[in-house]
């Protein structure tokens with residue numbers, strides 16, 4: 001079978017070695033993007049959790065950094081977030097040049113946490129840091145029977161963090177109280193924290209002016225799906241596409257809640273509520289709950305704090321999620337490493353045909369990685385026709401297809417199928433991974449059950465979502481990158497994310513009409529420039 005190395009994605013972030021789960025501390029600090037992540041550097045199973053770290057100029061080219069927060073006597077370093085305390089409102093950052101002894105103490109503390117490399121980075125960076133604020137992490141320390149929130153400040157632009165001596169900053173004597181996501185709430189001029197009382201299935205909101213004193217604001221939940229634990233809440237203001245006036249877009253607040261176990265498809269999944277946040281309380285505007293993804297491998301999403309603004313005031317809402325599921329994350333057939341992040345995704349809301357505000361998502365600035373498109377043409381596919389192109393080896397590919405579909409003659413349901421295939425070998429039959437649209441049931445589907453690289457009872461194969469009724473055109477955008485597949489349909493209204501483990505590389509792409517007439521308005525295939533060295 002396959003060289004296992006080929007399971008490692010070319011444009012999705014993966015840890016150098018060891019086990020990775022949730023993204024943490026996502027922030028643009030004015031110079032680089034930080035990605036911290038739940039990390040076991042000592043093995044390929046969950047546990048012994050540190051904060052791993054990588055930095056990037058563009059959310060695609062990642063540079064590995066030393067561990068930023070380690071396991072300590074206070075417990076494992078569970079999920080959390082990072083904010084930029086630009087004006088040193090916390091008072092955590094030294095205002096005067098450090099005395100020689102203080103600097104030496106800090107350096108020793110950093111070396112003890114993250115090794116001599118980090119300590120010398122500290123020495124180099126210190127000069128520019130004095131007298132200003134900097135990055136502050138707010139995260140959970142977890143030990144048997146206790147989960148509490150910690151605040152930690154970085155003396156070296158995010159390379160390492162030092163716990164505040166007053167920690168824990170929040171302690172309610174609970175063993176299921178975690179995952180603080182903190183952001184600056186401009187309207188009420190304070191930091192807001194969302195965190196979970198996991199077993200009570202509640203999201204609690206707190207407010208603070210200095211990151212050290214927190215006032216309880218309100219609680220939300222249980223709501224929508226219950227499951228066993230609520231985890232990794234994320235509250236974010238999103239623009240409503242096409243509504244409002246130029247320069248002033250309509251917005252809504254959206255609350256995302258990750259659930260594990262007990263997601264509708266099994267194991268982990270993420271629900272969201274659309275509503276309003278007045279600085280104290282989140283109020284959903286209806287009882288509808290949305291699901292972030294129609295497949296199984298998109299969990300613990302978190303948005304970037306302080307995104308640079310381009311066309312969106314306040315910066316685009318861009319998130320990363322863990323591309324896995326607690327049902328099988330510890331057993332995946334990768335070697336030496338486990339866990340991948342999704343591509344960075346930008347979110348908005350759009351009103352669907354029935355008037356509901358729905359989440360829409362697109363990969364963020366992926367166009368930058370496109371190489372010359374493959375010479376692939378397809379205009380019209382009659383009832384049993386197919387168009388085929390070989391795919392380049394070891395590269396991520398992006399496919400964009402827009403088609404019009406009509407039922408063909410005969411009673412068999414008409415379908416349009418995009419298939420990633422291989423012919424197999426003398427000892428191994430061919431495989432295929434498909435994404436398709438079924439005309440009779442109006443469903444978009446994703447089917448990984450034709451792959452043979454991995455099987456496990458919970459690693460189910462088929463996922464689907466109903467497309468908006470009465471579709472004129474089907475618009476699909478698909479990214480296949482080694483063991484990851486992302487599907488964005490109808491300009492991001494239906495998104496599916498799946499781990500995929502073929503036994504042999506998928507080296508062909510087919511567009512097929514099955515009992516359908518397919519008019520191809522557009523079909524383009526781009527190899528994507530690798531960004532993960």
Ligand code: FRU
Nearest residue numbers: 022038049078079231232300
């Ligand atoms: C979510 C989660 C969080 C926790 C972390 C531990 O996947 O269970 O609730 O902080 O992972 O690694």
